Amino acid sequence: MKNVVVLVSILFVSIQTHGLEPLSAEDLSAVSGQGGVYLSGDITINENGGPLNIDGPSANGYSWQTSCTTASTDKRCGGRIAVNSGAGGGWLVLDNIRGRFSFEGLTLRTRKINSDFDGDGAAFNSDVFEIGLPNNLNYEDASFTIANSNSARPTDAGFMQTDIMTVNINGKANLQGNLLIFPTGAP
Amino acid sequence: MTKNFRYAILSTFLLSMVIQVNAELIGLDDQELGAVDGEGIGFILEDFAFEAGTDVATGNRLDISGIKNKNGQDVVLSVSQFYVAGAGSNRGANVIGNPVNLGRLLYPYNLELVDGDTIGIADKAVFEYSAPHRNTGSLSGSDSMLVVATEARSGAKGQRIDRVTGIDISVLNSRAAERADFGIRYDLEVAGSRAQSLEGHAQGVAIDGSYIRLWGENNEMVGNLALKVFASDLTFYACDSAGNNCGQDVRFQNFVLENELGWGEKQPVTFEVDSSGNFTIEVGRLNSACADLNSSGGCALGGAGYSDFYNNGPRADIHIGNVAVGGANFGSATIANMQIQYLRATSHDLGAP
Numbered sequence: 434m435k436n437v438v439v440l441v442s443i444l445f446v447s448i449q450t451h452g453l454e455p456l457s458a459e460d461l462s463a464v465s466g467q468g469g470v471y472l473s474g475d476i477t478i479n480e481n482g483g484p485l486n487i488d489g490p491s492a493n494g495y496s497w498q499t500s501c502t503t504a505s506t507d508k509r510c511g512g513r514i515a516v517n518s519g520a521g522g523g524w525l526v527l528d529n530i531r532g533r534f535s536f537e538g539l540t541l542r543t544r545k546i547n548s549d550f551d552g553d554g555a556a557f558n559s560d561v562f563e564i565g566l567p568n569n570l571n572y573e574d575a576s577f578t579i580a581n582s583n584s585a586r587p588t589d590a591g592f593m594q595t596d597i598m599t600v601n602i603n604g605k606a607n608l609q610g611n612l613l614i615f616p617t618g619a620p
Numbered sequence: 621m622t623k624n625f626r627y628a629i630l631s632t633f634l635l636s637m638v639i640q641v642n643a644e645l646i647g648l649d650d651q652e653l654g655a656v657d658g659e660g661i662g663f664i665l666e667d668f669a670f671e672a673g674t675d676v677a678t679g680n681r682l683d684i685s686g687i688k689n690k691n692g693q694d695v696v697l698s699v700s701q702f703y704v705a706g707a708g709s710n711r712g713a714n715v716i717g718n719p720v721n722l723g724r725l726l727y728p729y730n731l732e733l734v735d736g737d738t739i740g741i742a743d744k745a746v747f748e749y750s751a752p753h754r755n756t757g758s759l760s761g762s763d764s765m766l767v768v769a770t771e772a773r774s775g776a777k778g779q780r781i782d783r784v785t786g787i788d789i790s791v792l793n794s795r796a797a798e799r800a801d802f803g804i805r806y807d808l809e810v811a812g813s814r815a816q817s818l819e820g821h822a823q824g825v826a827i828d829g830s831y832i833r834l835w836g837e838n839n840e841m842v843g844n845l846a847l848k849v850f851a852s853d854l855t856f857y858a859c860d861s862a863g864n865n866c867g868q869d870v871r872f873q874n875f876v877l878e879n880e881l882g883w884g885e886k887q888p889v890t891f892e893v894d895s896s897g898n899f900t901i902e903v904g905r906l907n908s909a910c911a912d913l914n915s916s917g918g919c920a921l922g923g924a925g926y927s928d929f930y931n932n933g934p935r936a937d938i939h940i941g942n943v944a945v946g947g948a949n950f951g952s953a954t955i956a957n958m959q960i961q962y963l964r965a966t967s968h969d970l971g972a973p
Contacts, residue, residue, distance in 0.1 A: 551797060582897045595967060597967070598684055601682075606673075607671045607716050617728060
Protein backbone atom coordinates (compact mmCIF):
# COMPACT_ATOMS: atom_id res chain seq x y z
CA MET A 434 0.00 0.00 0.00
CA LYS A 435 2.83 2.35 0.99
CA ASN A 436 4.62 1.76 -2.29
CA VAL A 437 1.49 2.30 -4.32
CA VAL A 438 0.95 5.77 -2.86
CA VAL A 439 4.56 6.79 -3.48
CA LEU A 440 4.34 5.47 -7.03
CA VAL A 441 1.14 7.39 -7.69
CA SER A 442 2.69 10.59 -6.38
CA ILE A 443 5.78 10.12 -8.56
CA LEU A 444 3.48 9.55 -11.51
CA PHE A 445 1.76 12.88 -10.80
CA VAL A 446 5.07 14.67 -10.57
CA SER A 447 6.19 13.25 -13.89
CA ILE A 448 2.94 14.31 -15.58
CA GLN A 449 3.36 17.82 -14.20
CA THR A 450 6.90 18.27 -15.40
CA HIS A 451 6.60 16.68 -18.85
CA GLY A 452 2.96 16.81 -19.91
CA LEU A 453 2.06 20.43 -19.07
CA GLU A 454 4.45 23.09 -20.25
CA PRO A 455 4.24 26.40 -18.39
CA LEU A 456 3.46 29.43 -20.55
CA SER A 457 6.12 32.11 -20.71
CA ALA A 458 5.19 35.72 -19.98
CA GLU A 459 5.26 36.38 -23.74
CA ASP A 460 2.87 33.54 -24.50
CA LEU A 461 0.55 34.62 -21.67
CA SER A 462 0.35 38.20 -22.90
CA ALA A 463 -0.86 36.93 -26.28
CA VAL A 464 -3.89 35.26 -24.64
CA SER A 465 -6.97 37.41 -24.99
CA GLY A 466 -10.38 36.63 -23.52
CA GLN A 467 -12.72 37.14 -26.43
CA GLY A 468 -15.96 36.01 -24.83
CA GLY A 469 -18.68 38.13 -23.37
CA VAL A 470 -22.04 37.93 -21.66
CA TYR A 471 -25.44 38.69 -23.13
CA LEU A 472 -28.14 39.44 -20.58
CA SER A 473 -31.83 39.98 -20.61
CA GLY A 474 -33.79 40.84 -17.52
CA ASP A 475 -37.32 41.18 -16.25
CA ILE A 476 -37.61 42.57 -12.76
CA THR A 477 -40.76 43.22 -10.79
CA ILE A 478 -40.38 45.01 -7.48
CA ASN A 479 -43.02 45.15 -4.76
CA GLU A 480 -46.00 44.82 -7.08
CA ASN A 481 -48.28 44.06 -4.12
CA GLY A 482 -46.46 46.18 -1.60
CA GLY A 483 -43.56 43.96 -0.69
CA PRO A 484 -42.96 41.23 1.89
CA LEU A 485 -43.46 43.42 4.98
CA ASN A 486 -46.91 44.34 3.78
CA ILE A 487 -47.89 40.75 3.10
CA ASP A 488 -46.24 39.01 6.06
CA GLY A 489 -45.79 41.98 8.41
CA PRO A 490 -47.36 42.04 11.84
CA SER A 491 -50.78 43.62 12.20
CA ALA A 492 -51.36 42.78 15.84
CA ASN A 493 -49.88 44.30 19.02
CA GLY A 494 -50.00 47.87 17.77
CA TYR A 495 -48.11 47.20 14.52
CA SER A 496 -49.85 48.20 11.33
CA TRP A 497 -47.71 47.07 8.43
CA GLN A 498 -50.46 45.46 6.43
CA THR A 499 -52.51 47.56 4.06
CA SER A 500 -54.18 47.31 0.68
CA CYS A 501 -51.51 47.91 -1.96
CA THR A 502 -53.18 48.18 -5.34
CA THR A 503 -51.11 49.46 -8.26
CA ALA A 504 -52.52 52.94 -7.80
CA SER A 505 -51.99 53.05 -4.03
CA THR A 506 -49.52 55.63 -2.76
CA ASP A 507 -49.68 54.39 0.83
CA LYS A 508 -46.30 54.86 2.45
CA ARG A 509 -46.29 51.20 3.47
CA CYS A 510 -46.41 50.07 -0.18
CA GLY A 511 -43.27 49.74 -2.23
CA GLY A 512 -39.58 49.70 -1.38
CA ARG A 513 -38.11 52.42 0.79
CA ILE A 514 -34.53 53.58 1.24
CA ALA A 515 -34.02 56.08 4.08
CA VAL A 516 -30.67 57.76 4.73
CA ASN A 517 -30.03 59.75 7.89
CA SER A 518 -28.58 63.13 6.98
CA GLY A 519 -27.13 63.90 10.40
CA ALA A 520 -27.21 62.72 14.00
CA GLY A 521 -30.56 63.64 15.55
CA GLY A 522 -31.89 64.91 12.23
CA GLY A 523 -34.36 63.58 9.71
CA TRP A 524 -34.12 61.22 6.78
CA LEU A 525 -33.63 61.60 3.03
CA VAL A 526 -36.00 59.07 1.51
CA LEU A 527 -36.41 57.26 -1.79
CA ASP A 528 -39.86 55.79 -1.30
CA ASN A 529 -42.58 53.87 -3.12
CA ILE A 530 -40.11 51.94 -5.32
CA ARG A 531 -42.43 49.69 -7.31
CA GLY A 532 -43.16 48.33 -10.72
CA ARG A 533 -41.85 46.20 -13.52
CA PHE A 534 -38.72 46.84 -15.53
CA SER A 535 -37.39 44.68 -18.37
CA PHE A 536 -34.70 44.77 -21.02
CA GLU A 537 -33.25 42.49 -23.65
CA GLY A 538 -29.70 42.49 -24.95
CA LEU A 539 -27.47 44.01 -22.30
CA THR A 540 -23.93 42.85 -23.10
CA LEU A 541 -20.86 42.70 -20.88
CA ARG A 542 -17.32 42.26 -22.17
CA THR A 543 -13.82 43.66 -21.99
CA ARG A 544 -12.33 45.44 -24.95
CA LYS A 545 -8.94 46.83 -25.90
CA ILE A 546 -9.06 50.39 -27.28
CA ASN A 547 -6.03 51.62 -29.22
CA SER A 548 -7.54 53.51 -32.14
CA ASP A 549 -10.39 55.83 -33.17
CA PHE A 550 -12.23 58.12 -30.71
CA ASP A 551 -11.00 61.12 -32.77
CA GLY A 552 -7.38 60.30 -31.97
CA ASP A 553 -7.90 59.58 -28.24
CA GLY A 554 -7.84 55.79 -28.74
CA ALA A 555 -4.15 55.52 -29.69
CA ALA A 556 -3.05 57.64 -26.74
CA PHE A 557 -5.37 55.73 -24.37
CA ASN A 558 -4.15 52.26 -25.52
CA SER A 559 -5.73 50.30 -22.68
CA ASP A 560 -8.49 47.87 -21.74
CA VAL A 561 -11.99 48.93 -20.80
CA PHE A 562 -15.01 47.13 -19.39
CA GLU A 563 -17.85 47.61 -21.86
CA ILE A 564 -21.54 47.48 -20.99
CA GLY A 565 -23.51 47.38 -24.24
CA LEU A 566 -26.81 49.10 -23.54
CA PRO A 567 -29.99 47.30 -24.58
CA ASN A 568 -31.97 48.81 -27.47
CA ASN A 569 -34.96 49.44 -25.29
CA LEU A 570 -36.12 49.42 -21.72
CA ASN A 571 -39.70 48.48 -20.94
CA TYR A 572 -41.47 49.85 -17.91
CA GLU A 573 -44.81 48.92 -16.42
CA ASP A 574 -45.95 51.29 -13.69
CA ALA A 575 -42.37 51.73 -12.52
CA SER A 576 -42.38 54.48 -9.91
CA PHE A 577 -40.41 56.11 -7.15
CA THR A 578 -40.92 59.09 -4.84
CA ILE A 579 -38.28 61.48 -3.59
CA ALA A 580 -39.17 62.61 -0.08
CA ASN A 581 -37.94 63.82 3.30
CA SER A 582 -39.12 62.26 6.51
CA ASN A 583 -38.72 62.56 10.26
CA SER A 584 -38.34 58.82 10.79
CA ALA A 585 -36.98 55.79 9.04
CA ARG A 586 -40.19 53.74 8.92
CA PRO A 587 -43.71 54.81 8.06
CA THR A 588 -44.99 52.88 11.10
CA ASP A 589 -42.84 54.81 13.61
CA ALA A 590 -44.68 56.94 16.14
CA GLY A 591 -45.29 60.53 15.02
CA PHE A 592 -44.37 59.71 11.41
CA MET A 593 -44.27 62.75 9.10
CA GLN A 594 -43.14 62.89 5.50
CA THR A 595 -42.86 65.56 2.80
CA ASP A 596 -43.04 64.12 -0.71
CA ILE A 597 -41.01 66.25 -3.14
CA MET A 598 -42.01 64.51 -6.34
CA THR A 599 -43.15 61.18 -7.75
CA VAL A 600 -41.99 59.76 -11.07
CA ASN A 601 -44.10 57.13 -12.82
CA ILE A 602 -42.89 55.51 -16.04
CA ASN A 603 -44.90 53.39 -18.43
CA GLY A 604 -44.04 52.01 -21.82
CA LYS A 605 -40.79 51.95 -23.71
CA ALA A 606 -37.57 53.99 -23.70
CA ASN A 607 -35.23 53.64 -26.68
CA LEU A 608 -31.49 53.84 -26.32
CA GLN A 609 -28.24 52.87 -27.99
CA GLY A 610 -24.55 52.91 -27.20
CA ASN A 611 -21.98 51.51 -24.81
CA LEU A 612 -20.97 52.51 -21.30
CA LEU A 613 -17.19 52.17 -20.98
CA ILE A 614 -15.70 51.85 -17.49
CA PHE A 615 -11.97 51.98 -16.77
CA PRO A 616 -9.53 52.92 -14.03
CA THR A 617 -8.19 56.45 -14.26
CA GLY A 618 -4.81 57.71 -13.10
CA ALA A 619 -1.52 55.83 -13.44
CA PRO A 620 -1.68 52.29 -12.02
CA MET B 621 -3.14 3.80 7.03
CA THR B 622 -1.83 6.87 8.88
CA LYS B 623 1.54 6.37 7.22
CA ASN B 624 -0.08 6.12 3.81
CA PHE B 625 -2.00 9.27 4.53
CA ARG B 626 1.26 11.04 5.39
CA TYR B 627 2.79 9.86 2.13
CA ALA B 628 -0.22 11.15 0.31
CA ILE B 629 0.17 14.56 1.97
CA LEU B 630 3.90 14.55 1.21
CA SER B 631 3.31 13.73 -2.44
CA THR B 632 0.64 16.41 -2.72
CA PHE B 633 3.07 18.86 -1.15
CA LEU B 634 5.80 17.87 -3.61
CA LEU B 635 3.33 18.26 -6.44
CA SER B 636 2.41 21.74 -5.31
CA MET B 637 6.12 22.57 -5.00
CA VAL B 638 6.55 21.72 -8.69
CA ILE B 639 3.71 24.08 -9.62
CA GLN B 640 5.03 26.80 -7.30
CA VAL B 641 8.46 26.73 -8.88
CA ASN B 642 7.02 27.26 -12.33
CA ALA B 643 4.86 30.25 -11.34
CA GLU B 644 6.03 33.68 -12.47
CA LEU B 645 4.68 35.90 -9.72
CA ILE B 646 7.25 38.37 -8.41
CA GLY B 647 6.75 40.30 -5.18
CA LEU B 648 6.57 44.11 -5.28
CA ASP B 649 8.99 46.00 -3.08
CA ASP B 650 7.97 49.06 -1.03
CA GLN B 651 9.17 51.50 -3.66
CA GLU B 652 7.13 49.88 -6.41
CA LEU B 653 4.08 49.67 -4.17
CA GLY B 654 4.46 53.35 -3.24
CA ALA B 655 4.20 54.28 -6.92
CA VAL B 656 0.77 52.65 -7.23
CA ASP B 657 -1.85 55.36 -7.47
CA GLY B 658 -5.34 54.14 -8.27
CA GLU B 659 -7.07 57.45 -8.81
CA GLY B 660 -10.59 56.51 -9.64
CA ILE B 661 -13.07 55.01 -12.03
CA GLY B 662 -13.68 56.68 -15.37
CA PHE B 663 -16.96 56.48 -17.27
CA ILE B 664 -17.76 57.45 -20.82
CA LEU B 665 -20.82 56.78 -22.95
CA GLU B 666 -19.84 55.75 -26.46
CA ASP B 667 -22.22 56.28 -29.41
CA PHE B 668 -25.00 57.08 -26.96
CA ALA B 669 -28.57 58.16 -27.68
CA PHE B 670 -31.61 57.99 -25.42
CA GLU B 671 -35.28 58.69 -25.96
CA ALA B 672 -38.17 58.21 -23.52
CA GLY B 673 -41.85 59.03 -23.42
CA THR B 674 -42.46 59.13 -27.18
CA ASP B 675 -45.63 57.71 -28.64
CA VAL B 676 -47.89 58.66 -25.73
CA ALA B 677 -50.93 57.35 -27.63
CA THR B 678 -49.75 53.73 -27.18
CA GLY B 679 -49.22 54.16 -23.44
CA ASN B 680 -45.62 55.40 -23.30
CA ARG B 681 -45.67 57.87 -20.42
CA LEU B 682 -43.22 59.44 -18.04
CA ASP B 683 -45.16 61.40 -15.42
CA ILE B 684 -43.77 63.61 -12.70
CA SER B 685 -46.35 64.37 -10.04
CA GLY B 686 -46.48 65.90 -6.56
CA ILE B 687 -47.14 69.52 -7.53
CA LYS B 688 -50.40 71.33 -6.75
CA ASN B 689 -51.65 74.66 -8.06
CA LYS B 690 -52.99 77.40 -5.80
CA ASN B 691 -56.48 75.84 -5.89
CA GLY B 692 -55.09 72.57 -4.56
CA GLN B 693 -55.50 70.76 -7.89
CA ASP B 694 -52.91 68.18 -8.87
CA VAL B 695 -50.50 69.33 -11.56
CA VAL B 696 -48.73 66.55 -13.46
CA LEU B 697 -45.80 67.09 -15.81
CA SER B 698 -46.42 64.44 -18.44
CA VAL B 699 -43.24 64.06 -20.47
CA SER B 700 -44.01 63.27 -24.09
CA GLN B 701 -40.37 63.22 -25.14
CA PHE B 702 -37.06 63.32 -23.35
CA TYR B 703 -33.98 62.78 -25.49
CA VAL B 704 -30.19 62.86 -25.52
CA ALA B 705 -28.55 62.74 -28.96
CA GLY B 706 -25.72 64.01 -31.13
CA ALA B 707 -25.51 67.30 -33.02
CA GLY B 708 -28.21 67.82 -35.62
CA SER B 709 -30.99 66.21 -33.57
CA ASN B 710 -33.42 68.74 -35.09
CA ARG B 711 -35.30 69.33 -31.85
CA GLY B 712 -35.71 65.63 -31.11
CA ALA B 713 -36.72 64.46 -34.59
CA ASN B 714 -33.40 62.66 -35.20
CA VAL B 715 -32.36 60.78 -32.03
CA ILE B 716 -31.81 57.01 -32.43
CA GLY B 717 -29.11 56.60 -35.08
CA ASN B 718 -27.64 60.02 -34.28
CA PRO B 719 -25.43 59.22 -31.28
CA VAL B 720 -22.92 61.26 -29.27
CA ASN B 721 -19.89 60.38 -27.14
CA LEU B 722 -20.28 61.74 -23.62
CA GLY B 723 -16.87 62.12 -22.01
CA ARG B 724 -13.51 61.32 -23.61
CA LEU B 725 -11.19 58.39 -22.91
CA LEU B 726 -8.54 60.88 -21.83
CA TYR B 727 -11.00 63.15 -19.99
CA PRO B 728 -13.81 60.92 -18.68
CA TYR B 729 -16.53 61.41 -16.11
CA ASN B 730 -14.72 60.38 -12.96
CA LEU B 731 -15.66 58.89 -9.61
CA GLU B 732 -12.99 58.92 -6.94
CA LEU B 733 -11.97 59.46 -3.35
CA VAL B 734 -9.78 62.56 -3.32
CA ASP B 735 -7.19 63.46 -0.68
CA GLY B 736 -8.85 66.51 0.90
CA ASP B 737 -5.48 68.15 1.63
CA THR B 738 -5.03 68.80 -2.10
CA ILE B 739 -8.33 70.69 -2.45
CA GLY B 740 -8.38 72.71 0.77
CA ILE B 741 -10.28 70.25 2.99
CA ALA B 742 -7.74 69.20 5.61
CA ASP B 743 -7.47 65.59 6.79
CA LYS B 744 -10.55 64.32 4.99
CA ALA B 745 -11.15 61.79 2.27
CA VAL B 746 -13.54 63.50 -0.11
CA PHE B 747 -15.92 61.66 -2.44
CA GLU B 748 -15.85 63.39 -5.81
CA TYR B 749 -17.93 62.88 -8.93
CA SER B 750 -16.62 65.07 -11.69
CA ALA B 751 -17.32 65.85 -15.32
CA PRO B 752 -14.39 66.11 -17.79
CA HIS B 753 -11.78 68.57 -16.55
CA ARG B 754 -11.28 72.01 -18.04
CA ASN B 755 -8.17 73.50 -19.66
CA THR B 756 -6.62 76.87 -19.07
CA GLY B 757 -8.07 78.89 -21.92
CA SER B 758 -5.82 80.47 -24.53
CA LEU B 759 -7.90 83.66 -24.49
CA SER B 760 -9.35 83.73 -20.97
CA GLY B 761 -6.09 82.70 -19.23
CA SER B 762 -8.07 80.72 -16.63
CA ASP B 763 -10.50 77.80 -16.55
CA SER B 764 -13.38 80.22 -17.12
CA MET B 765 -14.94 80.38 -20.58
CA LEU B 766 -15.56 84.08 -20.19
CA VAL B 767 -13.00 86.47 -21.64
CA VAL B 768 -13.49 89.53 -19.46
CA ALA B 769 -12.42 93.12 -19.16
CA THR B 770 -12.04 94.07 -15.49
CA GLU B 771 -11.96 97.33 -13.62
CA ALA B 772 -11.40 98.58 -10.07
CA ARG B 773 -14.63 99.90 -8.54
CA SER B 774 -14.58 102.36 -5.67
CA GLY B 775 -15.76 100.64 -2.50
CA ALA B 776 -14.98 97.17 -3.86
CA LYS B 777 -11.89 95.15 -3.14
CA GLY B 778 -9.79 93.97 -6.08
CA GLN B 779 -10.75 93.83 -9.74
CA ARG B 780 -14.35 93.25 -10.80
CA ILE B 781 -15.74 92.10 -14.15
CA ASP B 782 -16.70 95.14 -16.23
CA ARG B 783 -17.91 93.33 -19.33
CA VAL B 784 -17.53 90.04 -21.19
CA THR B 785 -15.60 90.51 -24.41
CA GLY B 786 -15.78 86.93 -25.74
CA ILE B 787 -16.25 83.22 -25.08
CA ASP B 788 -13.22 80.94 -24.97
CA ILE B 789 -14.14 77.48 -26.32
CA SER B 790 -10.54 76.23 -25.83
CA VAL B 791 -11.36 75.83 -22.10
CA LEU B 792 -13.51 72.79 -22.91
CA ASN B 793 -12.00 69.34 -23.32
CA SER B 794 -15.25 68.07 -24.84
CA ARG B 795 -14.93 68.68 -28.56
CA ALA B 796 -17.83 69.43 -30.88
CA ALA B 797 -18.55 65.69 -31.37
CA GLU B 798 -18.75 65.23 -27.58
CA ARG B 799 -21.31 67.95 -26.93
CA ALA B 800 -24.82 66.59 -26.71
CA ASP B 801 -28.18 67.82 -27.85
CA PHE B 802 -30.94 67.18 -25.38
CA GLY B 803 -34.45 68.32 -24.83
CA ILE B 804 -37.79 67.76 -23.22
CA ARG B 805 -41.40 68.15 -24.34
CA TYR B 806 -43.99 67.95 -21.64
CA ASP B 807 -47.66 68.57 -21.14
CA LEU B 808 -49.04 70.28 -18.07
CA GLU B 809 -52.00 68.33 -16.81
CA VAL B 810 -54.15 70.19 -14.31
CA ALA B 811 -56.74 68.09 -12.45
CA GLY B 812 -56.55 65.36 -15.10
CA SER B 813 -57.01 67.52 -18.20
CA ARG B 814 -54.18 68.61 -20.45
CA ALA B 815 -53.68 72.36 -20.26
CA GLN B 816 -50.56 73.30 -22.16
CA SER B 817 -47.55 71.83 -23.88
CA LEU B 818 -44.07 73.21 -23.23
CA GLU B 819 -40.81 72.44 -25.00
CA GLY B 820 -37.16 73.10 -24.21
CA HIS B 821 -34.26 72.11 -26.46
CA ALA B 822 -30.53 72.51 -25.89
CA GLN B 823 -27.81 72.09 -28.51
CA GLY B 824 -24.09 71.53 -28.11
CA VAL B 825 -24.10 71.12 -24.34
CA ALA B 826 -20.91 70.54 -22.34
CA ILE B 827 -20.66 70.43 -18.54
CA ASP B 828 -16.85 70.26 -18.36
CA GLY B 829 -15.47 71.46 -15.04
CA SER B 830 -18.57 70.55 -13.00
CA TYR B 831 -18.19 68.47 -9.87
CA ILE B 832 -19.86 67.41 -6.66
CA ARG B 833 -17.71 66.80 -3.58
CA LEU B 834 -19.08 65.25 -0.40
CA TRP B 835 -17.58 64.54 2.98
CA GLY B 836 -18.70 64.17 6.57
CA GLU B 837 -18.14 66.59 9.40
CA ASN B 838 -19.68 66.73 12.89
CA ASN B 839 -22.09 63.92 11.97
CA GLU B 840 -23.35 65.92 9.02
CA MET B 841 -23.06 65.55 5.26
CA VAL B 842 -21.09 68.47 3.86
CA GLY B 843 -20.37 69.30 0.24
CA ASN B 844 -19.13 71.63 -2.45
CA LEU B 845 -20.82 71.90 -5.84
CA ALA B 846 -19.74 73.38 -9.13
CA LEU B 847 -22.10 73.56 -12.08
CA LYS B 848 -20.50 74.78 -15.28
CA VAL B 849 -22.63 74.59 -18.39
CA PHE B 850 -22.03 75.70 -21.94
CA ALA B 851 -24.77 75.40 -24.57
CA SER B 852 -24.44 76.80 -28.05
CA ASP B 853 -28.20 77.19 -28.27
CA LEU B 854 -31.12 76.98 -25.81
CA THR B 855 -34.66 77.27 -27.13
CA PHE B 856 -37.95 77.39 -25.21
CA TYR B 857 -41.51 77.72 -26.42
CA ALA B 858 -45.08 76.87 -25.52
CA CYS B 859 -47.76 75.21 -27.64
CA ASP B 860 -51.44 74.44 -27.17
CA SER B 861 -52.58 71.28 -25.41
CA ALA B 862 -52.32 69.21 -28.59
CA GLY B 863 -48.72 70.33 -29.17
CA ASN B 864 -49.69 72.54 -32.11
CA ASN B 865 -49.98 76.30 -32.70
CA CYS B 866 -46.72 76.95 -30.90
CA GLY B 867 -45.93 80.46 -29.75
CA GLN B 868 -42.79 82.38 -30.59
CA ASP B 869 -39.62 80.92 -29.22
CA VAL B 870 -37.11 82.37 -26.78
CA ARG B 871 -33.53 81.57 -27.79
CA PHE B 872 -30.32 81.89 -25.81
CA GLN B 873 -27.26 81.58 -28.04
CA ASN B 874 -23.82 80.80 -26.56
CA PHE B 875 -25.14 80.35 -23.04
CA VAL B 876 -22.44 80.13 -20.33
CA LEU B 877 -23.19 79.34 -16.69
CA GLU B 878 -20.32 79.09 -14.21
CA ASN B 879 -21.57 78.52 -10.69
CA GLU B 880 -19.78 77.34 -7.57
CA LEU B 881 -21.49 76.63 -4.27
CA GLY B 882 -19.30 76.29 -1.20
CA TRP B 883 -15.60 76.93 -0.72
CA GLY B 884 -13.83 73.91 0.77
CA GLU B 885 -13.93 73.97 4.57
CA LYS B 886 -14.10 77.76 4.71
CA GLN B 887 -17.67 77.81 3.45
CA PRO B 888 -19.22 74.34 3.54
CA VAL B 889 -22.62 73.55 2.09
CA THR B 890 -24.72 71.29 4.32
CA PHE B 891 -27.72 69.19 3.37
CA GLU B 892 -29.96 68.04 6.17
CA VAL B 893 -33.47 66.98 7.02
CA ASP B 894 -34.81 68.40 10.28
CA SER B 895 -36.78 66.42 12.82
CA SER B 896 -40.11 67.46 11.24
CA GLY B 897 -39.08 65.95 7.90
CA ASN B 898 -38.24 69.12 6.00
CA PHE B 899 -35.17 69.54 3.84
CA THR B 900 -32.66 72.30 4.54
CA ILE B 901 -29.74 73.41 2.41
CA GLU B 902 -27.33 75.84 3.99
CA VAL B 903 -24.33 77.65 2.55
CA GLY B 904 -22.35 78.31 5.71
CA ARG B 905 -21.24 81.58 7.22
CA LEU B 906 -17.78 82.76 6.34
CA ASN B 907 -16.60 82.87 9.93
CA SER B 908 -13.71 80.54 9.35
CA ALA B 909 -12.48 82.73 6.48
CA CYS B 910 -12.18 85.69 8.84
CA ALA B 911 -9.24 85.88 11.22
CA ASP B 912 -10.94 88.10 13.78
CA LEU B 913 -14.66 88.22 14.56
CA ASN B 914 -16.47 91.21 16.06
CA SER B 915 -19.24 90.93 18.65
CA SER B 916 -22.02 90.54 16.06
CA GLY B 917 -20.23 87.68 14.28
CA GLY B 918 -18.95 89.75 11.34
CA CYS B 919 -15.35 90.32 10.32
CA ALA B 920 -13.61 92.75 12.67
CA LEU B 921 -11.51 93.93 9.76
CA GLY B 922 -14.57 94.72 7.64
CA GLY B 923 -14.19 94.20 3.92
CA ALA B 924 -10.44 93.66 4.26
CA GLY B 925 -11.16 90.49 6.22
CA TYR B 926 -13.10 89.13 3.31
CA SER B 927 -10.70 90.13 0.52
CA ASP B 928 -9.55 86.51 0.10
CA PHE B 929 -13.21 85.50 -0.33
CA TYR B 930 -13.89 88.32 -2.79
CA ASN B 931 -10.82 87.54 -4.89
CA ASN B 932 -10.71 83.74 -4.71
CA GLY B 933 -14.01 82.56 -3.29
CA PRO B 934 -16.83 80.80 -5.10
CA ARG B 935 -19.06 82.87 -7.34
CA ALA B 936 -21.65 82.66 -10.07
CA ASP B 937 -21.34 84.20 -13.53
CA ILE B 938 -23.92 83.89 -16.28
CA HIS B 939 -23.40 85.16 -19.81
CA ILE B 940 -25.66 84.82 -22.84
CA GLY B 941 -24.09 85.75 -26.16
CA ASN B 942 -27.40 86.70 -27.73
CA VAL B 943 -30.97 86.69 -26.49
CA ALA B 944 -33.58 86.43 -29.24
CA VAL B 945 -37.36 86.48 -28.83
CA GLY B 946 -39.46 85.55 -31.84
CA GLY B 947 -36.54 86.22 -34.18
CA ALA B 948 -35.74 89.68 -32.81
CA ASN B 949 -32.21 89.94 -31.37
CA PHE B 950 -31.69 91.69 -28.04
CA GLY B 951 -27.91 91.33 -27.88
CA SER B 952 -25.87 89.90 -25.01
CA ALA B 953 -26.69 89.69 -21.33
CA THR B 954 -24.30 89.18 -18.42
CA ILE B 955 -24.74 88.62 -14.71
CA ALA B 956 -21.36 88.48 -13.02
CA ASN B 957 -19.66 88.54 -9.60
CA MET B 958 -22.51 86.98 -7.64
CA GLN B 959 -21.18 85.64 -4.34
CA ILE B 960 -23.20 84.02 -1.59
CA GLN B 961 -22.10 84.93 1.92
CA TYR B 962 -24.85 83.01 3.65
CA LEU B 963 -27.87 81.08 2.42
CA ARG B 964 -30.38 78.86 4.17
CA ALA B 965 -33.38 77.39 2.39
CA THR B 966 -35.92 75.07 4.04
CA SER B 967 -38.80 73.17 2.47
CA HIS B 968 -42.29 73.27 3.97
CA ASP B 969 -45.09 70.90 3.14
CA LEU B 970 -48.08 73.02 2.10
CA GLY B 971 -50.26 69.91 2.00
CA ALA B 972 -49.74 69.16 5.68
CA PRO B 973 -52.71 69.85 7.96
